[in-house]
Amino acid sequence: MTFKLDPKMTLGYVQLRVQSLEKQKEFYQMLGFHVIKESNSEVIFGAGSTEPILILTTTEDAVPRPTRTTGLFHFAILVPSREDLAHVIGNLLEIGAPISGAGDHLYSEAFYLSDPEGNGIEIYRDLPRSEWLIEPNGQVNTATEPIDFKGIMALYKPERSWKGFPDGTILGHMHLNVTNLDDATSHFYLKALGLDLMTNFMDSAFFMSAGGYHHHIATNIWQGVGAPLPPENAIGLMGYSLKLSSKDELNKLKENLLTFNVSFSEDEGKIIVKDLNKSDMIFYA
Known part of the structure; x- marks a missing residue:
């Protein structure tokens, strides 16, 4: 029987290496994240709860990520409803946050910034999943259409107090620049990790998930086929966590990693896997 990653899997937090911790802290607080814990070298943020969703870590040797290298394309913050999206975006527009784009992806409405x-x-x-366009092969149809900005902002209520991201906000997905979409990519994500390929977007991006979601992880070659990895001490993505529903599901994953000869380490009940970009994927239950 083909192994599938726990269909109840959810993402936990994303960890970024930064150069200016104070400047980055100020920016993410402006966006609506709140500090849970901090030190001279690290800030842990929540978004609508006390669960970590974003960790910023600084190191003395941190250097800029070179252009045209692999790494983070974006991390995606999922809010519970269209009303909540209007609430967040409306407040960000009020303070002049640097929103750079937006799109209707047929299964989601999204805004982008850096x-x-x-x-x-x-x-x-x-x-709602009932509105997603599912192809006969089970894959999810996607595109980038103009967003219904007027329809969203009609739901914005300035009188609703701004306390940051609303309750129920989570890390929805991770989108990565990679070197290739090849057999090694399929071996790692689809076979060893047990994700399902939900969309092959124009042979330039794989959108993959557990449990039929449109994507928990996406990989693209938009930095160019053969793009090199950045230096180990470059700013950007260090790792991210994935929460499984039980220890049994974690053990099933461990057995499958062994079957497909994917190296991992274990630490206090967590399984840590290096992805193809050498970022940490931290699985726990």
Whole structure:
């Protein structure tokens, strides 16, 4: 029987290496994240709860990520409803946040921006699954259409107090620049990790998930086929976490990693896998 990653899997937090911790902290607080814990070298943020969703870590040797290298395309913050999306975006527009784009992806409505060090951020809401366009092969149809900005902002209520991201906000998906979409990509994500390929977008991006979601992880070659990895101490993505529903599901994953000869380490009940970009994928239950 083909292994499938826990269909109840959810993403937990994303960790970024930064150069200016103070500047980045100020930016993410402006966006609506709140500080849970901090030190001289790290800030842990929540978004609508006390669960970590974003960790910023600085190191003395951090250097800029070179252009045309692999790494983070964006991390995506999922809010519970269209009303919540209007609430967040309306408040960000009020303070002049650097929103750079938006799109209707047929299964979600999304807005885009980047932080001061160039890390991409998506803020989005999902349409009900009953409205997604499913192809005969089971894959999810997607596109980037003009967003219904007027329809969204008609739901914006300035009188609703701004306290940052609303309750129920989570890390919805991760989107990565990679070197290739090849057999090694399929071996790692589809066979070893047990994700499903939900969309092959124009042979330039794989959108993959567990449990039929449109995507928990996307990989693209938009930095160019054969794009090199950045230096290990480059700013950007360090890793991200994936929460499984039980220890049994975690053990099933461990057995499948062994079957497909994918190396991993274990730490306090967590399984840590290096992805094809050498970022940490931290699985726990």
